Every structure is written in C-alpha cells, then in structure tokens.
Amino acid sequence: MPELPEVEVTCQGIRPYLLNHAITQVVVRQPQLRWPVPTQALKKHLTDQPVLAITRRGKYIVIHVPSEHLIIHLGMSGNLRILPQDTAIRKHDHFDCLLSSGYVLRLNDPRRFGAILWTKGPLAEFPQLKKLGPEPFSAAFSAKYLQQIASKHKVPIKALIMNAASVVGVGNIYASESLFMAKINPQRPAHSLTDKDCVRLHKAIQKILANAIQKGGTTLKDFSQSDGKPGYFKQELKVYGRKDEPCKKCHTNIIGIQLGQRSTYYCPSCQV
DNA sequence: CGTAGCGCCTGCCGGC
C-alpha cells in the first residue's frame, strides 16, 4: 500500500498524538508479521517510556523513546491509525500502543507483509535500515548520483529507481508517474539513459513525491491517513492504473505491461 | 558481483 508519501503522511498524522506522551501499554495480537514481533522486548522496553520523536527512513517509521527505537513498516497493506482507546478491534488489528494522550496507535495489516521491529543500538546500524540508499530529498540524491548508478546497471530504469538501495521511497505507483513526467520509457536499460534523461528523472522523482505528500498520498482502495481520510493524489495520476485510457497529454492510449512482476504503465508516444 | 524469479499473506474482482 504505502510508498514514501503515504508513510510520510502517516508520520505527520500520528506525530501530535505521540510526541511528548508516554506509551502506557503495548498490545500484540498477531506476532507473525514479516518477521516475528519481539513482543516481550516491546512490552519491557516501551512501556511507560515517553515518545521523543517520530522520524521516517525510507518506508520505515521510527518512533524514538529514550535510548531505543520502535520501527514500523507498513508493507503492502498496513495502516496506522490514531483512535480513542475504546474503539472496537477489527479483523487484522495486530498491534496497539496505548498512549497517555488517551488515544491508541493501532496497526491494521491484512496481508501481514508489514513489520514491527525494535532496536537499542544506533539506527544507522540496524540491518533493515543499513542497506538503504539516499533519501530522495537529501543532497546525497543528486542528478549526478542518479547518472552514476544508472550507468552501472542494465536493469530497466523503473526497476532501478524502485530498488531501495538506489533511492528510498519510490514504489510502483510513483516510479511509473516519475517516468511519465520525465518522458522516459520504463523499459529502457538504466545505462542507456543520457545525462539529460537523468537530470529530468531526478527532478521528476522529487516533484512527484513532494506533490503526493502535499495531497495526502494516494488512496487506491485501502490506504487512509491516520485520521481515516483518504489521500487525494489519485486524481493526479497520469498513467498508473490507466491502461487503455487516453494519455492526458497526447491522447494516445496508455500501455499496461508487466515489468519485473510489477504492473507498469506508460504512454508509448510521450515516453521514449 | 548483478540480475531474475519466487514467496510471503489476505482480499477482491472478473470470468465461467
């Protein structure tokens, strides 16, 4: 479900309800997520701890308590909501953090591809975070950097930008949308991109992600912001999910293909 | 090493 914009919107939504409030209780109803949930460690180390910060690294949400970190990944179908503590439990409500603010932070994740992790050590050394490439809005993610990695790989450019080791946060929707904005065919081998292509793609990735965050993310079916409202970027999608519909620029029908087992959309006329 | 393909799960939708 979530790519970087949806995760960022989730962080922004939950922050006021967590920051400077204490975690009063941790409830794990389903310990089998992508990795086993470290239930005992969570209960022992998070209970009665104040939340000092909520940050994001790639698609991971990091909740900081004194000298430890709770790390949450939403996988494909995960959703974090802020709810009154007496809200009835629904199917797939796997994890709760009760808060001194009177609310509960609740994870619902039907497909259980998400994760609840915990670490005491430095965040940068945490295995899942250690492998991640630069943040798309950081100085490290420059047009020059994109040129360098593109020149070294022959995989389709869409696969390259979706690989979190290249740059974090670009998932299946925004990869297609960024490539449309940059006028690049998603199937092009990464090393075939010119420097100018990379400059356009770099800018497109940043613009698409920033605009999606500003619109509250993309709701296709099950994503909602932490207050339950949908994201409004769906209306902005130019190619994703628009197979056989006319391109908004040139009216050629949008093509839908499978690329690396992921559905991929592009305009055969605008994207070369 | 880079790359391709599979599998983890549940839910939903369209076709028969």
Place this chain on the structure above:
DNA sequence: TGCCGGCAGGCGCTAC
C-alpha cells in the same frame, strides 16, 4: 451462487 485465477502500493531470499 460458487469456484478459480489473477492481481494488489513491498521486500528479502535464492539460484544462476
């Protein structure tokens, strides 16, 4: 109405 295949916003593991 029910069954079945295919598909879904992510990502790690395996084999080559």
